[in-house]
Every structure is written in C-alpha cells, then in structure tokens.
Amino acid sequence: MSNLPTLNDRAWKIAERLLNDPDQYRVSQPRPGLLDCGVQSTGGLEAGRLVAEICLAGLASVSLVPAERSLWHGPAVQVQTDHPISACMASQYAGWQLKGEKFFAMGSGPMRAAAHREAIFADIGCAEQPTRVIGVLETSKLPPHEILEKIAADCHVEPKHVLLLCARTASLAGTMQVVARSVETALHKLHELKFDLKKVVSGYGVAPLPPIARDDLTAIGWTNDAVLYGGEVTLWVHADDDELHAIGPKVPSNSSADFGEPFAQIFHRYSGDFYKIDPLLFSPAVVTFVNLNSGRTHRFGTLQPGVLQQWLRG
Template identity: 50%
Template sequence: MSLNLSAQVCADELIRRAGDLRCAVSDIGSATLIDCGSGTPGSLSAGLLLARLCLADRGTVTLVPGDDGPAVQVFSDDPVRACLASQYAGWQVKVEKYFAMGSGPMRAIYGKEAIFEHLPNGRESSTVAIGALETRKAPTDGVIAYLKERLPGVEKLILAYAPCESMAGTLQVVARCLETALHKLHELKFDLTTILSGYGVAPLAPVAADTIRAIGWTNDAILYGGRVVLWVNSDDAQIAEIGPKCPSGGSPDYGSPFAEIFQRNNGDFYKIDPMLFSPAMIEFRNVRTGRVQVFGRLAPDILQQSFGS
C-alpha cells in the first residue's frame, strides 16, 4: 500500500475536523497547510492524528494510563516502513532562513536520505505527497517550491506542522519511541527485515513554554521512560550480542536530563552521542525460538528530575 495515500486519510481528517481540533487550514500555491499548534492552540486529538500521519497511518497511536499520568502508546505491524520510511525526521528542510525537520511519507517520494539504501520497498512514487514539519513557522512559497522540486510527479502536497512546544507537537514527538528503537538497530547493523511487529510506550511529557525545554522533556520521555517490544524472526545469539547496545543506557551521555546533556555539549545537538537516542528498555520476542530477551531499564528518578525542572 502507498504510504502517502495511506497517510492522506489522516490529513483529510485533520482538514475536515480542523475547527474541533483547534487547528487551521490554509492554501499556499499548490499546497495545503495544516497548522496543528503554531498559530493555533492545537489539541491532543490533533497530536494523535499528526502522529498517525507521520507513521503513514501504518500504526496505531493512543493515549493510555501511565505510572504518573498519560502515556503515548504506538504499535505497528509494518514498523520498518511506518517508522523509518515515513516517521523518522530525517529530512532537513532548509530554505534561506527557514528551517524545519521534515517527516512523513513524502520522504519516501524524495528518497535521497542515506537510510533509504537500506529499506526494501522504502521508496515510492505518488501524485499525492503528505508531510509533517516540526516548526513554529508556516512554510513559505519558497519552501513549497523547494519541496515540489524534490518530489517528482507530485500534483498535490499536504503539509501538517507544529512546534515541539505545543500539545500536538509534544505528543507526536513522544510517539516516536518505537521509531528511535528501529533507527538505533539500523545504526547497529541489525537486519531490519527480521522485524515483524513493534510496540512502544512512553510518558507524555508536559507542554513546555520554549523550544529547548520542549526538546529536553520529549527526549527524556523516551530516553528514561520509553519501553519498546519487538517481535522478530531472528537468531538468539545475534540478539544477545547486539541487545545491550540498544537502549539509551548504552551511551556515555546517558544519566542526566537531556537539557543538561545539551548544555554540556555547548548547545550543539550534533555533538551529543547519536547512540543516546533510543528507548530506556527494549524487549525482543523471537517468534522463531520463543525466547524473550530484555535490555535496559526505566529511570523514573531522572524523568521526575527532568519534568520537575
């Protein structure tokens, strides 16, 4: 199934219910824009739809009770395409002074990111492109032209956008718990074709008043409170070897709220150890052998320290 056509279901619902969801819809050139939390308040329901859109609607996203409040739960039976070919925010959209992290299935049409070299059936062609931008600024004419130039054959472009420091933006970032596990496994050279299904849950971070704090809280929700379960058809020995490296605790940067880690690295996101970005716990359930292997641990004390700051 086309990822973009699948995601259009979510985009159409955001457009149709924009008033109820406290969103706003506008057209710029040949694109339709959905503001989910920049110039509008947005909502939790908008966040759920935005997270589903980022997953190309190839996963289910819900709010469930957590230990100390609501948590974001995600599961998918098409996790590699949903998370890595669509949800992963791997497209840096830079146009003059405009910058946003791009995600959603429009990435599968673009297909130029290095990760697509390792994703069977990751790329696709479509006349409809659905994307999400993590930003407070509405896309400009220049941004639309930049995207359309890199999306061959696209006749209709729909972009949903929200900053991390919004209700919808916070929820959709925390909904990346499963995606961070798969991306970490990709970096560790794990065979992604053996992953059959995936589940992730992480506490819903508070909505922050500024971007830096929002980035810190949403990252901490996954790094110290995220748990992922993967159903795989793999080799137990390979899982045992690679498993300890999978959770966030395997990184030397682990152990402090993300805001402190960010400050230690002089505010440079790219100086932070990339192996940090993964859930606190990862469980492998091998359908080939029936063996269950669990790695990592939750760190509610660090999470409480972060959210209380």
Template identity: 50%
Template sequence: MSQSRVLSVNAGVLPLVEEMRLRADELRVAVSQGAAGETVIDAGAGVPGSIEAGRLMTAICLGGLGTVEVGSAPYLARWPFTLTVRTSNPVVACLGSQYAGWQLTAGEGESSYFSMGSGPARALAGKEALFKDIAYADRSDHATIVLEAASPPPEELVRRIAADCDVAPENLTIVFAPTQSLAGSIQIVGRVVEVALHKAHELHFDLSRIVEGMGTAPLSPPHPDFITAMGRTNDAVIYGGRIILHVTGPAAQAKALAEKLPSSNSNDYGRPFAEVFRQYEGDFYKIDPMLFSPAEVQVVSLESGETFRGGAVDPKLVDASFD
C-alpha cells in the first residue's frame, strides 16, 4: 500500500469543490459560509440541485481518484440512463474516502443532528478501524466532507469535525444533499463500486490485490418520500448494478470472489429494498449485510487472464422499485 500513502484525497478534491462553487448557479446549488467559517454547499435541500451536481458530489466522495460519467446502456430497457464510476485506486477512493463510515451526532431530542459522513475528511480524522485495515491516512490543511442529509450540521459539530481533521474551520467544506434530491440520489447510486469493495473486505479478500474497479448502475428516479427514495437508490445497485474488478493473485481466489460478491447471495435478496427496510422496522442492522452489493460481478484475474462471473441484473425487481 506504499503508493496509497502519497495520495491525498483532500487535496485531490479541491478543484472539484472549486468547480461546484464557480458553477453554483448552473448546478442549482447554494454556496454559503457557516457560523464557524466553514464553506457549506447545499446540493439539494433548499435548492433543486441537479444531476451534474450529483456527479460532482460522487467525484468528491471518491477523493478525486475516479471518473464519474452519466451515460446510457441497453441492459435495462426501461431504465437506460446510467452512472458509471471508474477508479485505478479503488481501495483508497472507495474505502479511504467514499464509504459513509463516520458517524456524526450532536444535540439531543428534537434538536439532535445525525448523519453518516463520507468523503475525504474521513481519512484525516481516521475514526474508523477500517483505516488500519487499509493502511491509509491523509495529511492536508483542507478537509471536505459529504453528508446525506437535509441540513448542514450545527456549529458545535462543525468545530468538532474540523478539530478531528486537524484543520481550521475556514478550511473545511461541507457538501450535503438529502436522499430524495437529484444530487443525493446520484451520489448514492455512485457507490456501486464502493459497496463491492466493502463486501470484499467483509469477505476477508486481500484488498491490496484489487487494482482496478469499474461499475455501472441505472439512475434511480428521485422520490419525495425518504424510504421510497432510499429504496430506489439501493435497488439501483442491488438489482441493477454491474461491476468489474481487476485483481492480482491466484485465479482460484478471484473465482471465489466473483461467486460470493453478488447481492443474490443474501438471504434478504428478492424484494425491493423499501419492503425489506419496513420488514425490519427501519433497523439497518437487522438487514443481512451481504445484500449491500452489486447485482452482477466480473472479476478479472490478471495472473491467469481469466474472467470470472457471478450474479445477474434483475430487470423485474428494478421495475418494481422504480415504477
């Protein structure tokens, strides 16, 4: 992992953050200064936001170490428009930056605030055990965090985030958008490769051997209801996501990874995610974690030249979720 130590995900996103600021009117986002001096970018709560804002949010989540493209693909006839994510640094981009693993809370009762932080700032704070597993830490004078939320965090939490990242509050940027928004839905669908990396980690695959990652998932239609919107974004990946990983090491292990990664291995596979969520009364921790994975997987063994496959997209379940 020596190469990963020279990559700064926080430095890498500075041009993307600046692009969002300069294109704010075009992207239909709002840029402001918070009470602690931080930069706040609302990409879909008090403003309409846009698909392009969501694309940029996804690129920021990846720490500037990937490409994010809106396009089309024929494999889902009724939902042909897609988001494709590609990275040559999948472990750092997806797990060191994009993964929503930093729990952020403030206040109590009705005035409480909760969100899961994703993006480059996580690699400065290093609050999660995951960073030890991937042997990555960032060093930067600037920090950027992305929140799937309907409002920015309160000042006390902003100052705590800045302190945990060891940056001045005025050097902290917070980008946020709710799940129900255009940008919010895009950045969740854009986790199609990240969920595969996270599942590979749970399966104890040697992450240092994953050298390329690329994935495509259909653009889920936003919905004003939170659970419906969340269900659609998850289903885009669980039933409509396709990925390809290039790995080093023994071909037999690449084959086993391809067989174990698809979402169809989960006991909770087979119904729209919103139904599963309601069954467990909104408790994420009761859902089989093996469900959070792409539908269709290819793993290329660079050692043998073989490509191993597992799973398949399920157009009927995508239809059931998106309609």
C-alpha cells in the first residue's frame, strides 16, 4: 500500500495555515467543518491563493503576476502543475452538485476523489479512501449542516473529518480561486474531445484577475470572461503532431459560436442556465501545445481584450 499522502491530506496541510491563523488571512470558522473565506468574512488575496492551491490538492502552485497589458493593467493569476490530472481533474474541477433546502453549490477540491461519484473518475482514476476530506464551495451563503453530513456519507468519513472552504464569487478569495482554473478548463475541454489526458505531462496557465464585482452575478460574468477571453494555457504533451493539429482548433473558446460576447450577456440569453450554454465555450482563449515527442509547438485561439474593457467601466 502506498505511503504517499492522499490528495486530501496534501490539501489539509495547506488548510491548516488558514485554520491556525484565521486573523492573518481574514477568514473565520463559524462552526466546525466550515471555513468562511469570503461569504461573511472579508478574506483576501492570500486566502484566495491558498484556497486555489487547496482546490488543486497541493499539486500546483498559484501566484499573482502582472497581466498582459493589452488585456488589463491589474494582476493576473498564474498556475503551474506537473500533476495536471490529479490536481485539475480529480480535484479542482467543480463537478459535484450539492443541493439542500434553499441551498445549491458546485463542489470542487479533493473531496471529489474520495467520493468519486462522477463519471470522469472511470477515465482518470485517482479515486482514494482518505481518513479526512476537504472541499471548496463557490457560494453566497454558508451551507447547512445537512450538506456537510451528505459529503461525509459520500466520502465514507465522519462529519467531524470534513472541512468545507466557502467564498462567494464577488469576494477577493472567491474571484481569485475561480480565475485560477485556466489549466483545468483546457484539460476538461480536451477530455470532452476524447483526448487522452495521460498524454499531458505538465500545465501552465495565466488569466487576468478582474476587479471585485458589486454582486455575484456580475462576478460570475467577469471571472468567466477572464478565462474565456484572457486566459492563456500551455500544455506539455507526448502526442502525435497530426493529432494536435487536428484537435487544436477545437480546444480554445473561439471554437464556440457563442464566443465574443461578454459571458453575462450569454448567461442572460440562456435564462441563467449554464447547461444550455454551448459547452465548447468553456475553455481558455489561447491554448499552446508543446510536443515533447517532436519539439514542435502548436498554438490555437485568440485573446479578446475588447471584451475585458468592460471591467474599467464597472
């Protein structure tokens, strides 16, 4: 049996920094099992960075860097990982729908690997049986205890061994952890296109960090725009150049007929139903493949700075 730490254990190690010094990170623990990083608590950039790394199971580094100046004069969120499947698909991808009385959130983080309820785990593996689990909820309200109990049951742990980190999208931490999903969106698109993710060795992504919006709906629009129109991802792969040439144009967001409009307008046009939006839209603006087999580089997609200028108008 492997002695390597589980995805959940790696994430817990990072979370202990928040738990041990909540005042430094402007977070709070309103009750056992919950860590408020941006719902009622203020949170901050460092809290958001740590939440993003927790979401990636400690197998990726997240940092703030200067944004491409043609896009935005503020910072950008940079992500890099040498474990793209485990970090992004088994952990960070928000694939777990959590429903309760007057509560709904998409769950992400390594608790997903403990539950392994989603069909994607049949393709990527990465299921695990940890003794404690941790997850991240993008939500404007703290979850009821029944949500924590449901997660505990699905992950086969006691409720006291569950930790949920919560932040609304319109918060510093919430905005940052969402924009840190540039690599994940590229991998998810590749999986939808039936590309073998085991061919991906490493990933790097950067997307501009928008201002903190006045409400969650606006924030959802801006954070999606950051990746769809300003996100750039590089993937190092072992693949055939002809395969990359064929699949490449389908990967970036401009492969969708909905490409070009601010996400808030698209969302409104589909009556606020994510599942009605063209799934081809959800990927970075630009994706570059570096083929480790041939040494060739393949770049696809286009940045759309004009869409992001709305941030300056508020």
